[in-house]
Amino acid sequence: DQQVKQNSPSLSVQEGRISILNCDYTNSMFDYFLWYKKYPAEGPTFLISISSIKDKNEDGRFTVFLNKSAKHLSLHIVPSQPGDSAVYFCAASVTSGTYKYIFGTGTRLKVLA
Amino acid sequence: DTEVTQTPKHLVMGMTNKKSLKCEQHMGHRAMYWYKQKAKKPPELMFVYSYEKLSINESVPSRFSPECPNSSLLNLHLHALQPEDSALYLCASSQTNGVYGYTFGSGTRLTVV
Numbered sequence: 144d145q146q147v148k149q150n151s152p153s154l155s156v157q158e159g160r161i162s163i164l165n166c167d168y169t170n171s172m173f174d175y176f177l178w179y180k181k182y183p184a185e186g187p188t189f190l191i192s193i194s195s196i197k198d199k200n201e202d203g204r205f206t207v208f209l210n211k212s213a214k215h216l217s218l219h220i221v222p223s224q225p226g227d228s229a230v231y232f233c234a235a236s237v238t239s240g241t242y243k244y245i246f247g248t249g250t251r252l253k254v255l256a
Numbered sequence: 257d258t259e260v261t262q263t264p265k266h267l268v269m270g271m272t273n274k275k276s277l278k279c280e281q282h283m284g285h286r287a288m289y290w291y292k293q294k295a296k297k298p299p300e301l302m303f304v305y306s307y308e309k310l311s312i313n314e315s316v317p318s319r320f321s322p323e324c325p326n327s328s329l330l331n332l333h334l335h336a337l338q339p340e341d342s343a344l345y346l347c348a349s350s351q352t353n354g355v356y357g358y359t360f361g362s363g364t365r366l367t368v369v
Contacts, residue, residue, distance in 0.1 A: 147298075177357045186260070186346050186360030187299070232298060238355060243312060246298035 146170045147235050149247040157255050162220040164250050166233035169214065173235040177244065178207060178218050181230045190231075191218070194238075223254045258283060262347050262361035270369055271337060277364045279330040279347030288330040289358060290322060291346040299346055305330060306352075337368045 148167045156162045166176075174195035179187035193200040193207045193216065200207050206219045220227055230251045234244040260281045269275050279288065287306045291299040304312035305324040313322075319341075321333040330347055344365050348358035 152296075175355060179357075179360075184362065186262075186348075186362045188360070189357045192357060234357075236355075243301055243304065244358070246300075248296075248298050 145248070146173075147233060147245045147247040149231075149233060149250045151250050152248070153251040153253070155253045155255060156223045158225055159222045162218075162223045162227065162252055162254065164218040164220075164231050164233075164252065166216045166218075166247050167214060168216075168235050170235070170237075170245075171214065172237045173245075175236050175238045176207070176209065176216055177234045177236075178205075179232045179234060179246075180227075181232065181249070187232060220252075223252075225254045225256050228252055228254045258359070260347055260349055260359050260361035262345075262364050264364060265362065266365045266367075268367045268369060269334065269337065271339070273337075274333070274335045276334065277332040277345055277347075277366075279332075279349075279361055280328055281349040281359070282328055283349065283359065284327075284351075285349035285359070286327060286352055287350045288324060289348040289350070290330070290332055291348060291360075293344045293346060293363070303332075334366075337366075339368050342367045 177192045178190040181187040191202050191205045193209050209216045230249045232249045233247045236244045263278045290302040293299045302316045303322045308324045319336050323331040344363045346363045347361045350358045
Protein backbone atom coordinates (compact mmCIF):
# COMPACT_ATOMS: atom_id res chain seq x y z
CA ASP A 144 0.00 0.00 0.00
CA GLN A 145 1.62 3.21 -1.21
CA GLN A 146 0.94 5.77 1.52
CA VAL A 147 2.53 8.63 -0.41
CA LYS A 148 1.75 8.98 -4.09
CA GLN A 149 2.94 11.19 -6.87
CA ASN A 150 0.61 10.41 -9.71
CA SER A 151 2.51 12.28 -12.41
CA PRO A 152 5.70 10.39 -13.26
CA SER A 153 6.91 13.24 -15.45
CA LEU A 154 6.29 16.90 -16.18
CA SER A 155 7.67 19.26 -18.84
CA VAL A 156 7.58 23.02 -18.36
CA GLN A 157 8.94 25.94 -20.35
CA GLU A 158 11.72 27.97 -18.75
CA GLY A 159 10.35 30.94 -16.82
CA ARG A 160 6.93 29.38 -16.30
CA ILE A 161 5.53 27.80 -13.13
CA SER A 162 6.13 24.15 -12.31
CA ILE A 163 3.56 22.48 -10.06
CA LEU A 164 4.36 19.07 -8.62
CA ASN A 165 1.67 17.22 -6.71
CA CYS A 166 1.69 14.69 -3.92
CA ASP A 167 -1.15 12.83 -2.20
CA TYR A 168 -1.04 10.83 1.01
CA THR A 169 -3.40 8.43 2.69
CA ASN A 170 -2.23 8.36 6.32
CA SER A 171 -3.96 11.14 8.26
CA MET A 172 -1.35 10.77 11.02
CA PHE A 173 1.36 12.28 8.81
CA ASP A 174 2.16 15.72 10.14
CA TYR A 175 5.47 16.70 8.59
CA PHE A 176 6.31 16.77 4.91
CA LEU A 177 9.46 17.28 2.90
CA TRP A 178 10.38 17.75 -0.74
CA TYR A 179 13.64 16.41 -2.09
CA LYS A 180 15.31 16.92 -5.45
CA LYS A 181 17.45 14.22 -7.02
CA TYR A 182 19.88 14.52 -9.91
CA PRO A 183 21.16 11.36 -11.64
CA ALA A 184 24.03 9.64 -9.81
CA GLU A 185 23.50 11.80 -6.73
CA GLY A 186 21.62 11.33 -3.48
CA PRO A 187 18.41 13.28 -2.85
CA THR A 188 18.92 16.82 -1.56
CA PHE A 189 16.51 18.50 0.82
CA LEU A 190 14.50 21.30 -0.74
CA ILE A 191 11.72 22.53 1.53
CA SER A 192 9.50 21.29 4.35
CA ILE A 193 6.11 22.00 5.85
CA SER A 194 4.49 21.13 9.13
CA SER A 195 0.81 20.25 9.32
CA ILE A 196 0.18 23.34 11.45
CA LYS A 197 0.85 25.44 8.36
CA ASP A 198 -0.72 25.49 4.93
CA LYS A 199 2.10 27.25 3.11
CA ASN A 200 5.86 27.57 3.32
CA GLU A 201 7.99 29.62 0.99
CA ASP A 202 11.72 29.63 0.28
CA GLY A 203 12.85 31.72 -2.65
CA ARG A 204 11.45 30.29 -5.86
CA PHE A 205 9.98 27.27 -4.03
CA THR A 206 6.61 27.23 -2.27
CA VAL A 207 4.93 24.22 -0.73
CA PHE A 208 1.19 24.19 -0.13
CA LEU A 209 -0.56 21.75 2.20
CA ASN A 210 -4.27 20.90 2.10
CA LYS A 211 -4.84 18.63 5.09
CA SER A 212 -8.49 17.96 4.39
CA ALA A 213 -7.64 16.73 0.91
CA LYS A 214 -4.43 15.01 2.09
CA HIS A 215 -2.62 16.80 -0.70
CA LEU A 216 0.49 18.88 -1.00
CA SER A 217 2.07 20.62 -3.92
CA LEU A 218 5.40 22.19 -4.75
CA HIS A 219 5.43 25.33 -6.89
CA ILE A 220 8.61 26.47 -8.60
CA VAL A 221 8.48 29.99 -9.99
CA PRO A 222 10.15 30.81 -12.30
CA SER A 223 11.34 27.42 -13.49
CA GLN A 224 14.94 27.18 -14.63
CA PRO A 225 16.71 24.48 -16.69
CA GLY A 226 18.80 23.62 -13.60
CA ASP A 227 15.59 22.58 -11.86
CA SER A 228 15.35 19.56 -14.16
CA ALA A 229 15.54 16.60 -11.78
CA VAL A 230 13.38 14.00 -10.06
CA TYR A 231 11.35 15.44 -7.18
CA PHE A 232 10.24 13.29 -4.26
CA CYS A 233 7.78 14.22 -1.56
CA ALA A 234 8.15 12.49 1.80
CA ALA A 235 5.89 12.31 4.85
CA SER A 236 6.36 11.37 8.47
CA VAL A 237 4.61 11.16 11.81
CA THR A 238 6.47 13.41 14.26
CA SER A 239 6.94 11.11 17.20
CA GLY A 240 9.92 9.02 18.13
CA THR A 241 12.37 8.50 15.32
CA TYR A 242 11.06 10.13 12.18
CA LYS A 243 10.56 7.55 9.50
CA TYR A 244 9.96 9.26 6.22
CA ILE A 245 7.87 7.54 3.59
CA PHE A 246 8.77 8.67 0.09
CA GLY A 247 6.54 9.12 -2.92
CA THR A 248 7.40 7.57 -6.27
CA GLY A 249 8.85 10.77 -7.67
CA THR A 250 8.09 13.13 -10.55
CA ARG A 251 10.68 13.80 -13.21
CA LEU A 252 10.64 17.51 -14.06
CA LYS A 253 12.11 18.72 -17.31
CA VAL A 254 12.45 22.46 -17.78
CA LEU A 255 12.80 23.35 -21.44
CA ALA A 256 15.04 26.24 -22.42
CA ASP B 257 31.65 19.55 6.52
CA THR B 258 28.04 19.21 5.38
CA GLU B 259 28.29 15.98 3.48
CA VAL B 260 27.52 12.33 3.85
CA THR B 261 30.22 10.29 2.11
CA GLN B 262 29.51 6.82 0.80
CA THR B 263 32.04 4.33 -0.50
CA PRO B 264 32.32 2.65 -2.86
CA LYS B 265 30.23 4.47 -5.49
CA HIS B 266 29.82 1.28 -7.50
CA LEU B 267 30.08 -2.35 -6.45
CA VAL B 268 29.67 -5.58 -8.39
CA MET B 269 29.58 -8.72 -6.30
CA GLY B 270 28.82 -12.39 -6.75
CA MET B 271 26.15 -14.16 -4.78
CA THR B 272 28.73 -15.91 -2.60
CA ASN B 273 30.78 -12.80 -1.84
CA LYS B 274 30.96 -10.79 1.35
CA LYS B 275 31.28 -7.04 0.98
CA SER B 276 30.61 -3.91 3.00
CA LEU B 277 29.23 -0.50 2.19
CA LYS B 278 30.55 2.43 4.19
CA CYS B 279 29.02 5.74 5.15
CA GLU B 280 30.60 8.63 7.03
CA GLN B 281 29.40 12.03 8.25
CA HIS B 282 31.03 14.69 10.39
CA MET B 283 28.06 16.97 10.98
CA GLY B 284 27.46 15.74 14.53
CA HIS B 285 24.26 14.03 13.45
CA ARG B 286 23.15 11.35 15.89
CA ALA B 287 20.76 9.47 13.62
CA MET B 288 21.87 7.53 10.55
CA TYR B 289 19.86 5.62 8.00
CA TRP B 290 20.13 3.08 5.22
CA TYR B 291 17.68 3.34 2.33
CA LYS B 292 17.38 1.11 -0.74
CA GLN B 293 16.18 2.49 -4.05
CA LYS B 294 15.28 0.40 -7.09
CA ALA B 295 14.87 1.96 -10.51
CA LYS B 296 11.77 4.15 -10.86
CA LYS B 297 10.81 3.45 -7.23
CA PRO B 298 10.97 5.64 -4.12
CA PRO B 299 13.72 5.18 -1.54
CA GLU B 300 12.67 2.53 0.97
CA LEU B 301 13.86 2.60 4.56
CA MET B 302 15.94 -0.36 5.70
CA PHE B 303 17.54 0.59 9.03
CA VAL B 304 17.70 3.51 11.45
CA TYR B 305 20.41 4.04 14.05
CA SER B 306 19.84 6.55 16.80
CA TYR B 307 22.78 7.36 19.10
CA GLU B 308 24.63 4.36 17.66
CA LYS B 309 21.86 1.94 18.58
CA LEU B 310 19.64 0.19 16.05
CA SER B 311 16.16 1.66 16.51
CA ILE B 312 14.35 0.54 13.36
CA ASN B 313 14.79 -2.57 11.22
CA GLU B 314 12.18 -2.67 8.49
CA SER B 315 12.09 -6.47 8.34
CA VAL B 316 15.23 -6.54 6.23
CA PRO B 317 16.61 -10.03 5.38
CA SER B 318 19.55 -11.11 7.51
CA ARG B 319 21.86 -11.13 4.49
CA PHE B 320 22.02 -7.38 5.16
CA SER B 321 23.74 -6.60 8.45
CA PRO B 322 24.13 -3.00 9.62
CA GLU B 323 26.79 -1.77 12.00
CA CYS B 324 27.37 1.60 13.63
CA PRO B 325 30.88 1.57 15.15
CA ASN B 326 30.66 5.21 16.25
CA SER B 327 28.54 8.31 15.78
CA SER B 328 30.23 9.20 12.47
CA LEU B 329 30.28 5.83 10.74
CA LEU B 330 27.66 3.47 9.44
CA ASN B 331 28.38 0.21 7.64
CA LEU B 332 26.18 -2.23 5.79
CA HIS B 333 27.64 -5.72 5.57
CA LEU B 334 26.45 -7.82 2.65
CA HIS B 335 26.56 -11.60 2.41
CA ALA B 336 24.94 -14.12 0.07
CA LEU B 337 22.94 -11.51 -1.79
CA GLN B 338 20.52 -12.24 -4.60
CA PRO B 339 20.37 -10.54 -8.02
CA GLU B 340 17.13 -8.83 -6.93
CA ASP B 341 19.14 -7.01 -4.24
CA SER B 342 20.78 -4.98 -6.99
CA ALA B 343 19.84 -1.36 -6.28
CA LEU B 344 21.11 2.05 -5.22
CA TYR B 345 21.87 2.01 -1.48
CA LEU B 346 21.56 5.40 0.11
CA CYS B 347 22.94 6.42 3.47
CA ALA B 348 21.53 9.45 5.27
CA SER B 349 22.01 11.24 8.55
CA SER B 350 20.00 13.72 10.57
CA GLN B 351 19.99 15.69 13.77
CA THR B 352 18.48 13.52 16.52
CA ASN B 353 15.14 12.26 15.25
CA GLY B 354 15.17 13.73 11.75
CA VAL B 355 12.33 16.20 11.96
CA TYR B 356 14.09 18.58 9.56
CA GLY B 357 14.81 15.82 7.09
CA TYR B 358 17.92 13.97 6.21
CA THR B 359 21.18 14.68 4.46
CA PHE B 360 21.72 11.93 1.93
CA GLY B 361 24.92 10.58 0.48
CA SER B 362 25.21 10.02 -3.25
CA GLY B 363 24.71 6.30 -2.83
CA THR B 364 26.40 3.02 -3.75
CA ARG B 365 25.17 1.41 -6.95
CA LEU B 366 25.22 -2.32 -6.17
CA THR B 367 24.99 -5.02 -8.81
CA VAL B 368 24.72 -8.65 -7.72
CA VAL B 369 25.70 -11.17 -10.39
